[in-house]
Structures are given as structure tokens and as C-alpha cells.
Amino acid sequence: MKPPPFDYARADSVDEAVSLLAHHRGGAKLLAGGQSLVPMLNFRLLHPALLVDVNRISGLAGIEERNGALRIGALTRHRQIEVSRAVGDHFPVLRTAVRHVAHLAIRNRGTLGGSLAHADPAAELPMMALLLDAKIEISGPNGPRRLEAREFFRSALTTALDDAEMVTGVELPLLPPATGWGFEEVARRAGDFALAAAAATLTLAAGGKVAEARLAIMGAHEFPLRIAAAEARLAGEAPCSGALGAAAKAAREAVEPDDDLHASADLRRHLVEVLARRALESAARRARELAAQVTGGRAP
Amino acid sequence: MTNLRPGLIGARVQRLEDPRLLAGRGCYVDDLRRTGALHVAFCRSDESHARILRIDTSEAARAPGVAAVVTAADLEGACRPLRATSRMPSYQATELPVLAGDKVRYAGEPVAAVLAESRYLAEDAAERVAIDYEPLPAATDPEAALAPDAPRLHEDLASNVIVDREFARGDAEAALAGAAVRVSGCFRMGRKTPAAIENRGYLAEYDEGRRRLTLHSCTQVPGIVRDALAELLDLPGHRLRVVAPDVGGGFGAKVSLYREEVLVSILARRLGRPVKWTSDRREDLMSTTQAFDEVVRAELGVDEDGAILGLRAEIVGDVGAYSVYPWTAAVEPVQVASFLSGPYRVPDYRGRVRAAATPKPPTGAYRGVGRPPAVFAMERLLDMAARRLGMDPRDIRRRNLVRDGEFPYRAPSGLVWDRAAFTGCLERACETIGYDELREMQAAARAEGRRIGIGLASYAELTGVGSRIAVAPGMPINTGTESAAIRIDSTGAVTATFGVSSQGQGIETTLAQVVAEELGARLEDVEIVHGDSAALSHGTGTYASRSAIQAGGAAIVCARSLREKVIEAASHLLESAPADIEVTGGAVSVAGTDRRMSFRELARAVYTEMGRLPREVRERVDLEATGVYDPFWGTTSPATHAALVEVDPETFEVEVLRYVVAEDCGRVINPLIADGQVHGGVAQGIGAALFEEMVHDPSGQLLTASFVDYVVPSAAEIPSMEVEHLETSAENNVGGFRGIGEGGTIGAPAAVANAIADALGVEIEELPATPERLFRLIGPGRRAAGARMETGPGGRGRGNRFTANQTNSGGRSESGSGPTRQSK
């Protein structure tokens, strides 16, 4: 299991990386953390002519709060997201999710951009991008563009990126105060890709009704999904167990899983409902706690 | 922790092999580098059963760095045919070719070998070998493969039935007919692979000048490999040396002779260059011997008090495509039948066992050999019977375990249990885990909707099997004896040489403890040599939990005779009666005096200082001895495992909360190491219970071809464990030792399965108990009553992560570029 031969170039800038990609028209691959790409090379599932190493491009990594959003550079390692104070403060759901990605040694290397571009149907960060309404920043031969996360994932391991484009970062709009969150995952082993997972945020309005609910799932569909029907079902409602349960059912109905080695489509559908319900319940509980803190009173 | 005597045996001595392994200075086969070495990459079959129509190696042969591309045609006459023979009446031996010839019989079978300057270049060239196959019909289901009209895997055999045997005592049918309660099930464990973290690896070098071949192999059995290669290649033993250096785990995976071992040996001799092959993980998953793949249909009958009346079983082993050398493909299924009755009084028994050749990788002797599936079936049946009777699982075991006054007990298959702590282990395990309190806790938890279960599993195994019984019945090799040679050289250093070898069991320490104690040496002065076929005339290796018993026994016998020589020499040198000589702490002394000589001084006097000893003494008293030990019978090692689990009834995740083992390994040589053996075994057993499963699709393709899909548990899935040793002295062997290496894996699948069944109130008949299986059993995925769940995925599966069958639908895809299969 040794990689096939390829050429190697180290890009010093995004422009250089993009022009190398453009020049090789599909024969070149970006190399970021290498935690998904190198295994595929070792299995000889890919035979690229050129690898373009983006690890030394300055300014491509980092987490920064600006204009009501958190911007995370494409080369930011999973581990940096995990320990970032800003992420912990603004997006505890993201911090929790990223801890479910693989293992320490892999999180030390794997990058946000690599994870989004690789688009494994059971990868946490694509689901988080979707849940958190990320704007994905892309650079290509025709300059930069931005895509909503929901336009980015096309099918398993397939994105809206063109052959010569790269992800440079994402922008996550900050969540309103009194937003609770929940994250639930089932995997065979610690650090494995999930059989299924669900994540939710829930923002309460003054009266204890849901101002906004978001629910995303992964592992049970070709790509991560936002469950619009569930979100609509909850908006304006009190987050009681009946409503949350109904929203979770909506998630189950929205997904189209496949059978695979580790779980049947039936099990995945079932897990989606269970995990969606649990994630929503946690989100509702946290939202109530936050609301209580804000009002200084007791949870509604 | 050094020279305290008495008591080296039994002391928590830190291991002597550790410093080099911890500092990264161990030396495994793949660490050996030889200038001019050629590296092998195999082209392996991607068909499970097919005729090979054409192999085109021309392009590969021209690829950069390639020295040779070899196929079966190139090996004709290169060695004698390899067959694992046996005297079992119904047994049919298969021929194991070095490379597949006209047919392939499993996906992963080696068809061609590329030899190149590096593994990278060898793999490049292997991608260019073109092989045309004509697929043949394949019976991948073992029961289907038994049918007379099933597609025949080996044309030269009468059928796919490798062996067909029956064990019987009394009248099982009549006993069952008269039973108050009868329970039955069709028990099946997933096909398992040992998955040592070190993949297999071999390096052969040929010294043309001396016409001497050396094979460095990660084998557990250098002696067996040497003897077999000597036959195959027609070389005398002194021109053929097999060395097992540090070996990264074996568990049975490395006890068979592999075709890759034969191939590198042939080619090193032919090409006159060192030839090296290191398996990668994918190859390991496709080609290393697998295990536990039996279908056990069994029925148990008990009276109204839970006493066992009769047991009946039909066992079909899915043994894969070839009968492995030397153990044969019968070794595992036959042991399922012979051990099925467990540590219990079973008056009437009938067990029929058939082994079916299937187009899958060969099975072999993996940790526990047949006993894990046997114990799984029997322990489940006992719990099923207890449930029907409203009896506690502990009580039904108390009722049926062979009791202290009943030893030696002859089990219905003819195995004989010597006196060991059968009931003692049960009681100790229950005490340690707090069985009664747990039952109360369980009831309280259940009231809160939590699903907690307690599972027990008792078993007995036969370890250190002597020459009276064969490890694998009818095999033409001697597994009963082991030898040792111990010498004090002219510097006074003690070197003890053994035919066993280590794959992590710590024998450099435990055997040094035995030798030091018996000889009167200091631990740090004893060097253990093992794993080298040239070091002794005969020895087989490490397997079947025999090293402590056989090699430990040989160490004792041998050290005692050397001690006699030491005493004789010392009595001359110290001018004292032999009876007054004491040997301790690496020195000899005269009791009650200050006359004393260190081993170094003694050795100088014996070997170097002429005239210190009379001539006839010098000729007789060399400071070395050899010894052979044969325990003749086997030694019984019983245990009870107790597991506490919690099942999430919505996600079907199982967490093992506590795990206790009470076992009787006789006299413990080193408690630290004994605990470690149990822990490791249990972890592999929990793997079998919850995670590990080789899945082949109906056409025989392996779906679990990576460590992503073949799920080996990590520290996060394995619970903390408590181990209790009951030390019933084993009177039938010189050291009083019982084997301990395999037990953990034998008990754990059954204990965990019983705990899950207890938590959920259902019967578990298939392992691993994955979320998918539990979903089918208790969740909304439950199918019509009685429907069996197929192993693995149903139908239209999206591929596993490292197979290339994902499809593109526009946009950029991760699996788009380049060819993906090495041969078409």
C-alpha cells in the first residue's frame, strides 16, 4: 500500500495553487492535512499527476471574529477549532462536533477546507457548515466566489467545486443570544465516521416560543442535510416533547439512506429520528437555561 | 526485583524485553534491511472462484526497477507439493500451491509476484500485470457448500467436505426426549481475523558460498517452518535456518506455514538476492488465517432442577479454501464439537461436525481455537434453559459444573479434565463483581427504563497438551514436547535456549524467572534465546497456551540437571560434599561456611584454569545441559467471566461497564504478565462480541478490507478489567503451571452475549451484537418472527470507505481519477 508516483509542488499563495490546478485540469489535487487524501493514495484509489501542497500558504489558517461572524481559514486544523476560545464561546456545538472527528493525531493535521472539499457523507464539519449557515469562500481561476453551504454539497464525496477551485475559508454568522444547541452521534468506535449524527440549534423568543430552530443530520444521506420541514414545524411553537418528536420524525422522512456494511438504511433512518430528537431536546434545554440566565428568572 | 530467592517464580518482575521495545530498539522482520534486497508485491485475485485464463506479465516485467515477475508456471518443480495431512478417517487434504495455478479459490489469493528494487516500484509494476479470469460458480455459504451438487472448489476431492466427524456418548436423543426443558438455537459468530498489529513479513537470504538459506519470519513456529521448508525444498536442517526475531503479536495468525514464506525462500535461492515481503494491512485482511466461522445448531435438555441431561449439536465450519499447514482446516470445527459440553457434567452427547471448503481465505488456529464458538453456544443454552426454568444463571451453573470430588472427569467427547477450580472460579467471579448487589441494582435501573444486564460464562480449556493427545488430531507433527538447552559459558553467563518463541507473551522474562530460580542464578544473568531453529535440534514453537507448561517444564528439567553439574563441579572446587553445596544468587557456596564462588569464578575454574578439576570430572562436567519435557496429558485451565453491560435501547449501542475474570492458571509465574494475558484475550473476545466481523458478499468478495471496516476495538470501547487468579496446583506437570494465553478470548464473547440477552430479555444467537443486529432483534427493524438476519449488509450497498465504487454526479468528486483495480 504505497502511493503511486506523482509530482509535487508547494504553493505559496492561493493564486499559485489555483493556477497549478487550472494548468493540470483535473490531474492535480490539493494536499492539505492529507488525512483523507493520503489514505486514498496509499490504496491507489487515486492517481493524480500532481499534488499541490497548500500547507505553507500564509494567512490560510486562523480563526477570527469580524462583522458579526466567525471566519475560519481553510487550513485551520481540526485541533485549532477544538481549542479555540472564540469557537467555544460562540459555537459550542461546533467544538463538540469537532471532538468527534477522528483522533487527536488526525485532528492535529486535518483541516477544515480538506474536510469540506472531501465531503464524506458522515463527516462532522460539512454538517456543521450546513447547520451554522456557513458561507464558503472559494477561489478559482475566475477569482473568488462565495457559496452557501447548502449549495456546496452535491453527493457523496462530491461538491460544487470546479476542478481548479479551492476553498479558502468559511464564515459563520454568529447565533442570536439564548440559542441552545445539541449534538448527537452514533459511531462504531470513538473517532470513527458516524453511522448517523444530528445537530440542532434552537433560539427562544421572549415568550419561550421557538424563534428559530435548525436541525442538520449526516451519515444517513448522500450529503449532510438541513431538515427544513422540522425547522418549520418548530418555529413559533413551544419546544415541548411532542413538537420536538414531530420534528425528529420529519428528519426521518427527509433522509434517503443507503445500506452499507455497518448499518442498513432502516437503522440509519431510525437513528436519525432518535438522534434528532435527542439533539433537539438538548438544544431546547440549553436554550431554556440561557433564557433563564438572561432574564435572571427561572426557566420557562 | 532481582536475586531474591526463593520466590522468583510468582514475583511481579518487570519484563526484561521491555527496555529495547520501549526505546524503539526492538527488531521486527520489517526492520531488517539488506543491501540488494528485492521487495515483493503480489497480484492477488479479485475473483473468489475462477479459472485463470491468461496472465500477461510482459508490461510489468519492463517496468522500472523490476527484477522478476513470477507466476505459478515459473515455480513448477521448485518445491514439493504442500499438503496438511491428517490421520482422521474422513479428512480430505487440499494441496496448497505457492501461487494459484489454473484456478483461484478466494479473493486475495496470490496469483503473481513482482520483485523490484523497492516496494513502491513493485506495486507500480503489479498494477500492470493483466490477469484474465473466467468466473466459476461459488458456494460461499458453508451449508450450501456441503451439498453433493455444490460447485466443487477442489476438483481432485470428492466433495467440499474437508472432514465429517461425530463425537457421541450415551443416547443424546433419548435424553433430550425425556428432558423437562429443551432449548435450542443456531449460534453463529462472525468470521474473525487475528489482526496482529504487525502484519506478516518474511525476509529470505541465501548464502551461495555456504549454500545456506536463512528465513527471517514473523512466525510463531520457527521449528515447524524449518522442518516443513526442509521437506519442501529438500534441504538439510543445517543449511536452512528459520529465525523469528521480535514478533508483533501472533494470536494464532502466525502458527501456520504461509505460501509467501515458501515463495521468498524459493526466490532468494533462485535469484541469489535477499527477498523481502511485508504484508500490508489489506493483504493481511485478505490472506492471514481467519477463524470462529462455525454454524452451531445445538439443543440442550435439562431436568426441572436445571441439571443437564443431554446435548446435541450439528456443527458446520466455514473453513475457507485451503487446509492450512500443519493444523489442517479441521482444527477449529472439530474443537467446537469436542469442547462443546464445557466444564459441565453432560451425560449424553452427540455432536456432528463437518468442515466445508468455501471460496474464502483459509481459517486456522486463532486464539481459543473453536472454544469461543463452543462456549458461546453452550453458555447461551444454559442461560436460555435458566430463563425457561425461572432460575438464576449462577444457580444453573452451580448445579452443573463438575465438582471437586469428580475429577478427573471425562467429558463426553473423551477429553479429560484434571482437578481445577471449576466451581471456585464461578464463586470468585460472582463475589468480585458483586453479583447479588448487581442484581438489585439491575432491578432498580430497569424501573428507570435503563437496560442493564449481567452475563456469566464458565469454560474449561485444555492447555499444554502433551504427546498423549494431539493439538490437532491426526497431524504428523509432535506438539507434545519442547526442549531447552542451558549453559553457563566460560564467562559465567547463563544462556537458556528454547524452541518456543515470543510474540509478546514475555517469555524472555518468565522463562528467565524459572531458569534463575531452578538453577540458582540471578535473573539479570540469564539470557533467553528463542525463536531460532538453528539453536536447538527440535522445537515447534508457541501456540495452544503451551509455552509456560512445555517450555517452563523443559526449563525446570534442564535447569535441574545443570544444577547437578554445577554442584558436582563446586564440590570438587570447594572441597565439600555435594549435599553441602548451595547454589543461589549466581554463586555456589558451602552451607554454613564462607567458602563461596560466583558462577564466573566457577566457570573460569571449570573451563579455563587447567588443572583445577581432575581430568575425568572435566570431561564429564561441562556446564551445560539439555532437557526435553512432555506433559503427556494436557492441563485443564478453567475460568468464569462476568460482564456488566448497558444497552441503549434506542441506539442499540452496548457499553461494557465492568468485567471480571476469575481463572485458574495453576502456579502463576509472573502476576503482571498473567494479568496482561487475560486482559488482551478479553479485549479480543469483546471485539468478537461487539465489533469484529469479516464480511464477504454472496459472491465471496471481502467487504471489510481495511481497518476502517474491520473494527478492532480501541481503549475507548474496552472496559477496565479485574482479574482474579485461583492457583490450584496442576499436579500433572512439573511446574504446576496451567496455560493462560487464550482463555480471555474464549470466555468473553459468551459473557457479553449473556449480559446483552439479560439486559434486553431476548436471546442472542449471533455475534457480533452490532447496532444493526440488535435493531433487527428488538428495535423497529425486527422482522417476522423466526426470520434470520443475514450477516452483514443487505443488497444494494454503498461501498465501504476504501473501495472505489462511489459514483459521480457532476461537480468535483473524490473518487474520479485514475484506474482503481490492480488487475482486471
Next chain:
Amino acid sequence: MSEQRTIRLTVNGASFEREVEPRRLLADFLREDLGLTGTHIGCEHGVCGACTIILDGDSARSCLTLAVQADGAQVQTVEGLGTVDALHPLQRAFREHHALQCGFCTPGMLMAALDLLRKHPSPTEREIREGLSGNLCRCTGYEHIVRAVRTAAAAGETVGAETETASAAPPREAGAGAQSRGSARE
């Protein structure tokens, strides 16, 4: 075959300059080109952890890193931890608790434990088990490994070793936080 590249890097404190093919895995480079065979290979797809090393201060899979990527890097392997005669405190804890049997997973396990203890100097049992979940051991059942890591954590000596190595191996990459390890600790 693609063109060879020259790489310069520091391994266990010593500098090396070598020519490598771009596709050469760091694991093979360490083992074969530098003869540092303490780093083992068990799967070459990132799951087993046997090949774990410290790359610029953080644990990494040497089977998923190209040698060319380590150009300019500081690498620490098990050989840089302690010697046969002077084991590192973590290695001593492994020996004391019998946390290794065949020793094949051990170098990777040690490097993973080292990184874990640097990042979590006093981990709970759960944190140890999850922190080491990327390293498979087939022999020990992990029990003794967990105990050894707990002992090493309690002794605190390993964390001392961190400051040493960390200051000896500052992140080198150009660019603000291209690999900003410093900020990667809370």
C-alpha cells in the same frame, strides 16, 4: 518516476538532508532512509496509530504524511524519547505497569500518550481512553496502558518533558499560524 526533492529536517535533534521521491511516506523515510525503525507501520491508512510521531510538536501519522511535507520540520520519534539505559518517565511507567506485550504498537502509543499528556496534563480515565483511541493495541487490552498513562500523569514528569521539547521545536512554518501550535492549547 517523478523527480526527487531535497528535504532538510531535524529528527530527534539531529539535522538531515536527503533526496526523496515526492510520494515517499514519512514513515518509510524514517524507517528506511534514516534507519529509525522504532516507528512502525500497521495499516497505512491512519487507523492503527503504530506510525504516530511528533511533527512540529504535535502527534501525527507518519503514514499519512509525505516526507516532502516534513521539509523544514522538527520530528520526534520514539528513538528521541529515552534510551534503553535511560528510559523516559513515560517509558518507565509503561514498563512498571506491563503496558506492552509484543511492543509493536508501543512506539506509536508512547508518542500519542506524550501528546495527550502535554495537552491534558491530568486526564481522567475516560480522557485517557478516548485520547488513545487512535492507537490500536491487540495484546494488552489497554488496561495496563491506561494505568501507565495515569501513573505518568500523576508523576507529572512527562509534562515537564513537554516544555523542553516544545521550546526545542518551535513551529517553523511561514505565515501566521499556518501550523500555529502555540494557540492550539487552551
